[in-house]
Amino acid sequence: MIKRKVKSLLNKLTLEKFDSISNQIWEFAKQSEKEDDSESLKTVIDLIFDKACDEPPFASMWAQLCKRLYELTSNNKEIKNVNILDKNNEVVCGGPLFRKYLLNRCQADFEKGWKHDLPKIDENDPNVMLTDEYYAAVKAKRRGLGLVKFIGELFKLQMLTDRVMKECLRTLCSDPKNPEDEETETMCKLLMTMGKVFDTSSLNNKQWLDVYFARMKEMYESKTLSSRVKFMILDVIDLRKSKWTLKRGNEVAPTTIAQIHEAAKKESEEKEKETMKRSGSSRSLGTPISRQGSSRNLASHSR
Template identity: 45%
Template sequence: MKKVQQGHGSGFNNFQADAQKVKLEPVAPLQVSANRWDRKAMQIDPDSPELVDRKIMALLNKLTMKKFDSISDQVIAWANKSEKEKDGRTLIQVIRLILKKAIDEATWSELYARLCRKMMEQISPKVQDDGIKNPEGKPIAGGQLFRKHLLNRCQEDFERGWAKEATAAVKASEDEAAKAANQQSGTEEVALYSDEYYAAQKAKRQGLGLIKFIGELFKLLMMTERIMHECVKKLLGNVENPEEEEIESLCILLTTVGANLDIPKARAHMDVYFSRMKELAKSPNVSSRLQFMLQDIIELRERKWIPRNAAAALGPDGGAVAGSGSGAPRPRLKVGDLSNFGKISKGQPMAFGPGSVFAGKKGVESKRESLSRTSSSSNMFSMLSQNTEAGTNNTAKGEALR
């Protein structure tokens, strides 16, 4: 051990001696630059849009059901900064950020819809936009202004044509992948996961997120039933050669709002919609994936809009009982009862796949009514702003916007 320490010390001394022999060039002192970082100079104006973006996005990232009251109050406080503005620019900015989060995170669209509902109810009545007035010529303020800006934003985002752009980009990417596969092996995966492919998938995800968010707004009485029916009619307008995004959007919309629309006074309309959907489920122009999606919605209505995983419920004795689905009810099973374990039930024959996909048409013509047929390039949410002025007074009076 002693020898090792001596060797280490001698090596260090040799290193110092070698370093002294090296001639080092003199280093110029650091100069203070004109655009140097200064903490005081980098402070953001509290009224600047950059600070609003940072604060609102930070709050929305923390928004959960447990923290809903505290976070939503802070968001409303930021939106109320428009009290000192005549154009409501801070309110518009907050709405834009909320809508962006809602369509990017469709799983939490219900939570963001609840935030919008609370904001519509609690926004300060002093917040107004001099550029937006009611039919009487008075500026719209408070919750009515919030609702109008929100609906306008929903319309503008859909009018950008996300569906067409997404479909075109995906098809172009798939065509490139097919060509590359014929030329060189291993390039198909590169083409499929190109920047255009990811951009198209993002646009599609955001478009479907917008559909779901609008449905959640309707469930919270921020949109009228007539708007929802017009949206469904637009999506069902082209039965002969439907677009993929139209069918997928229809399924998302009906999954979200079907139970709320299927009420006695609208039952005739719903019957016509589902007659059309049964036709689409058998159409050769519809892919198998979309046919199964349509069939799932048809069966969902047959179960009285009860999800399949919730069709079975627990009885008072803790046993599982059949839900509201069709067929003979199952006998109640007591917890721990293994008397029938291993026995095969000889009941109804087993059927594979959806049984009613290829069922014949019965009574379709008698129930059909005329639906407006539009091209796939039309905006199915173009009517959002048409009812904004008409529903403004009803919102303030709490008449459920119906």
């Protein structure tokens, strides 16, 4: 019952109706006051998480919803899970319980990795894009990229810590000499989402990223990456050099539902254009994107 009603509310959520609908969702999460395992709260968090992963352009809004529910939960000691104890052997409740559920879900999905969900398909077959397997693979990839975007937005709202971000980035750059397209693209998407906040929040983070970006340059030189993903690395390096300000001036996240829909439309159009250019790459779902006439290379980013 709770799943169906909360799903319905999530489908109606917009930034214009944010307060009223988030309060209605809270009423369902609040049912955990009468539960020993806070199953209602966990269910609500899982549903929001699924929605966020399926709808990357709306990641900022879903992160804001998590922040709002966390604030409502923070001082409510009636919401608890008697099966979860803290280091003092006391029952975890309120805000810490909310964060624990959220972090556990982030870790579980991130460690699973979207690449492992991809069916085995022969991308050299020109008819592969017409198969159900191909569409399943595209859906898995979209969900995986939605996951890292959501994680980045949660970090920007201080729902996840610097330590969690470092661990995610380490995982995605574990073998800079032999990187893979999937992990590298995910890394770039994560940095584009949370890089500015992470880089400017402390000197320690800035120095940590200095070392990390040196590894990214090593990844760029690898022969295992497609040209498309190598260009993504260059884009991220450019972004940091420009103090994380996008050339198009869109560094600020959409703040109205109209802007979010416009962002979603643009992303859909870009994906459609990319799909039309696909030609059965053996390294990734997408083929390298040609940038004819471009003189960009890593040397220009080392100056």
